[in-house]
Amino acid sequence: MSEPQLTNLALYLQRLGFDAAPAPTLDTLRQLQLRHTGAFAFENLNTLLGQPVLIDLPSIEQKVLHDGRGGYCYELNNLFLTLLQTLGFDARGITGRVVMDQPEGAWAARTHRLSLVTLDGVRYITDVGFGGMVPTAPLILDTDAEQLTPHEPYRIEQHADGYTLRANVGGEWRAMYIFDLQRQEDIDYTLGNWYVSTHPDSSFVKQLMVARTGEGWRRTLNNGSFAIHHMGGESERRQVTGVDELIGLLENEFDIRVPQHPELGGVINQLITIRK
Known part of the structure; x- marks a missing residue:
């Protein structure tokens, strides 16, 4: 079976x-x-609007490269x-379980997609779709050493069930997601995407989540809470009060x-009344 082809590579x-x-x-790769x-924001507007999130390659290319949107x-x-x-x-693609902001040792559904890259015999994970804590550099898989990125330091712990990605946030090594190297097929991504985009328990259908990175900063928007996080400095935060402001x-x-x-x-107006 041939690999899918980009129609808009240039x-x-x-x-x-x-x-x-x-x-x-x-x-x-770095x-x-x-x-x-920095170029393509993490965002979940479709799920909040009850619109399908299409994950076939032509649909993603149209949305991200031509329609000016981001995605998850x-x-x-x-x-x-x-x-x-x-x-x-x-x-190749692999999957993981998001445990960020969960109690230590928590186990979650397999709803995150990332990639494994092998270069000169060294294995790396690479991820451009993890919201406000997306790693901004590939990370060596087979080491538990601290790894610097243009933003926070990360490290990968190996354990019996696979690996845990941790980030150093405010001096604390917080778990981001658990993952393994199990082979994945399109149907696995279809199932995960269906849950994330439609299940009533999914945070993606209840909460606006937007993120983007830049040199020395991260910007995040959670419902009506907007923040600019400066690496090594204080964060600027403000509460959005109106629909036009959020747009x-x-x-x-x-x-x-x-x-x-x-x-x-109407959807935005509901969200900005929810404090996070």
């Missing part, structure tokens, strides 16, 4: 700052991951993996072309 690379296809090296998290892991990491494979990287943030701070939808204003 445009995709242009959005990431490349005039031509770069060589499949570690330096390229540049691609960092630039991707099943979209962004699918697109990114296809780019890596097109450029000649030895890469302006999506457009100006996250570079999202907000979709036209008759229920958008």
Whole structure:
């Protein structure tokens, strides 16, 4: 079975700052991951509007590269993996269980998509779809040492059930997600995406989550709570009070072309009354 093909490779690379296809090296992988998290926002507007989240490659390309939107892991990491494979990287998709903000030792559903890349015999995980704590550099899999990125330090712990990714947030090593290297097929992503985008217990259908990175900062929007987190410094926070203000943030701070939808204003108005 042939791998899916990008139909907009030149445009995709242009959005990431490349005039031509770069060589499949570690330096390229680092540049691609960092630039991707800055160019394409993490966002879940479709799930809040009750619209389907289509994860076939043509639909993702249309949404992200042409419609001015972002997406979440099943979209962004699918697109990114296809780019890596097109450029000649030895890469495949894997999945994990998000445990961020859960009690230590918690176990969650398998609802996160990321990628495994092997370069010169060294295995890395790469992820461009993990919201406000997305790693901004590939991470070596087979070491428990602290690994620096352009943003927070991360480390990977190996255990009987696979691996746990941790980030150093405020001096505390917090668990982000648990993952393993089990082979995944399209149906596995379809099931995970269906749960995330439609199940009433999924936070993605109840809460606005938007994130983007830049040099020395992360921007996040959770319902009506907007923050700019400065690496090594204080965070700026403010509460959004109106629909137009929130739409302006999506457009100006996250570079999202907000979709036209008759229920958008009402949905946003509900969300900004929820404190997080």
